[in-house]
Amino acid sequence: MSNENPLSPHIQIYSWNISLLISISRRIIGVINIAALTLICLWIVLLLLGEENYEYIKFFLQSFLGKFLILGLTWSFSFQILSEIRHLFWDFGYGFELITSKITGLIVIFGSIVLTILIYLSSKQIF
Amino acid sequence: MINATKKWIFLKVSSIILIPLMFWFIINLVLIYDKGYVDIVNFFSTQPSKFLTSLLMIVAFFYSSLSISEIFEDYIHDEKIKNVANKAITIFAIIIPLITIIIIFNLTL
Numbered sequence: 517m518s519n520e521n522p523l524s525p526h527i528q529i530y531s532w533n534i535s536l537l538i539s540i541s542r543r544i545i546g547v548i549n550i551a552a553l554t555l556i557c558l559w560i561v562l563l564l565l566g567e568e569n570y571e572y573i574k575f576f577l578q579s580f581l582g583k584f585l586i587l588g589l590t591w592s593f594s595f596q597i598l599s600e601i602r603h604l605f606w607d608f609g610y611g612f613e614l615i616t617s618k619i620t621g622l623i624v625i626f627g628s629i630v631l632t633i634l635i636y637l638s639s640k641q642i643f
Numbered sequence: 644m645i646n647a648t649k650k651w652i653f654l655k656v657s658s659i660i661l662i663p664l665m666f667w668f669i670i671n672l673v674l675i676y677d678k679g680y681v682d683i684v685n686f687f688s689t690q691p692s693k694f695l696t697s698l699l700m701i702v703a704f705f706y707s708s709l710s711i712s713e714i715f716e717d718y719i720h721d722e723k724i725k726n727v728a729n730k731a732i733t734i735f736a737i738i739i740p741l742i743t744i745i746i747i748f749n750l751t752l
Contacts, residue, residue: 543714550707556672557700557743563684563750570680578677586676593669600658607655639673 534621542599545592552589590635595628650709657706664699681752688750697747700740708736 576582602620605611611620675686686692712729719725
């Protein structure tokens with residue numbers, strides 16, 4: 517017998533709120549992060565090609581697109597780190613109140629941006 | 644213990660391990676990504692980077708295969724397609740980190 521249950525989560529039915537936004541973003545960013553980690557694995561594999569051939573990869577990574585990709589990856593990692601911490605608090609029974617859930621959702625969104633800036637600036641030894 | 648509970652525990656334990664590893668890796672990645680070949684190989688071929696990167700790959704792909712199988716559970720109705728997708732993601736989550744770790748442990752200047 518075929519299962520006619522609706523697909524989950526029902527993003528086309530519920531009105532948008534912070535928790536819904538974080539929930540669906542967490543899934544999408546989780547998939548993006550594993551795709552990015554697969555590319556990092558490929559980057560490590562390409563090291564086997566030797567120093568001369570690595571110059572092409574270095575040229576790409578030093579380009580605007582390369583820097584943009586690294587900055588994007590820093591944000592997606594930061595977002596996942598913060599949203600995982602939020603979920604762990606939930607697992608221990610904290611933060612379920614509506615207002616707390618909204619505040620922690622905002623912390624994940626804005627905190628990930630702040631964390632990205634801090635990581636990027638500290639790597640460039642700006643402070 | 645039922646399978647769903649085991650899966651939940653595995654997800655939570657790997658998540659706890661993953662948080663500091665991701666933080667460590669992204670800081671170091673931003674530090675080295677635009678450096679030369681020698682610096683990159685030095686980073687991946689010396690401890691503790693060699694061990695921590697390998698651990699990150701194992702835990703991240705393990706965690707992702709569990710998480711993505713949940714997404715399949717939510718969005719794929721056909722049981723056959725779901726089983727094939729789950730098997731494919733499990734094989735992917737074993738092979739990619741395995742190859743990467745073998746290369747990391749064989750990297751030399």
